[in-house]
Amino acid sequence: MHVLVDKESCQGHQMCAIAAPEVFGSDVLGNAVVILVGEIPQHLTAKVRLAEANCPERAVVIEE
């Protein structure tokens, strides 16, 4: 699993960072950034799916 944030859609709700703080952080404006580069480890995939499900802008994109 890989994950990215669609910068055009993200409005900085930070719901992804609340669901998966190991994977998402924020830039200087408070918009989401992926801080865990590369393949998402098995033990975090459920949290990343939750981040995708909870983003009010549907800006979290999972690639498998």
Next chain:
Amino acid sequence: MTTTPKPVTDIHTDYDIFDPAFVLDPTEAWTEIRESKCPIARTERWGGSWMPTRYEDVVAIAHEHETFTSRGIIVVPPPPGAFEGPYGGVTAPPITSDPPDHLWHRRLILPTFSPQSVAKYEQSTRDFCNELIDKFIDKGVGDAAGDYAQHIPVRVISTMLGVSVDMADEFTSWVRGVLEQGLTDPELRMASRMKILQFFIGQLEDRKRNPREHDLITELINSEVDGKKVDDNYVLGVCNLMLVAGIDTTWSAIGSSLWHLAQQPEHRRQLRENDELWPTAIEELLRVYSPVTMARIVDYDTEFQGCPMKTGDRVLMSFPAANRDPRMFENPDEVILGREHNRHVAFGSGIHRCAGSNLARLELRIALQTWLERIPEFELVDPTDVTWAGGQVRGPRRCLVSF
């Protein structure tokens, strides 16, 4: 609060956002509208408005910001003369801004409210919460709204702005004058707006004569866009926003959450015993007790979900109703502190996502954690004695608890 003499006969065509029964508990009304053939209600009261109640509709309107503009974000129209005179141009950017200016209006303030930036207020907020509790804990009774919640966000906002914390009570009274009592009393609303503007005009003048280093007003005065200093009306507008958006919103969320916990011993226990529950619990309390309803103004005649909306019509963005939509949330009216799937829009959606959301979350968490550490067990003195404000911002204004 002034109430209209005419009773509501049909909630679908004649709702009243200030009806005491609706303010006390809007859940039933939202459900009735949401599950009817027309989930967007209409009223001619208070200047007239539309009220969408389904999650999908509220979010769609929030995203169609070209049709549904932010040039009027208060749930009732402004008092006469509010936008005339030398300071008539002062609004509350970026919440009142539309593209293209919205972009720079927002970019200039977002860094102040990033998760990293607001984290520095955590310890001082905790210390202040403890000081507030010190004042009433020995009495065995306290007002969770008036003695506690009400004082927390205004303290943080004053600190950020670099103004005296002694102004807190006056700020609170001005904000209530604009957003609470003022909504049904245009003269009070206008007078309160002018008090806010006059105060900040003085603050700007003082900083220009006596430059300071680290406060938000100074940073705003010195900020530039495309090589040019921003104008005073923008700075005044942001100061205005800090008060009207940053005070009774979060105070309402803290108060509603304490009102909830006062009646839920099991939830108190879960939060005391399980630190890992806090992140989902905060989002769940924000969802169920979302305090804020914003407005939008229709820019041109349009039809939305079969509703004929005219230029200048007001649409109430009922984020609180959207957050109770069963199409989006299982058992939406139930507080489930461990709820994992929670795509709530308590802070709005789209380009106007609440700029202070990270600060609000921090204040809410610190306020509740500190309360539960000091006052682990408490209950409402009298459930019928609790008073609520509603309309733009819903939350308890008096909430006596004993412990």
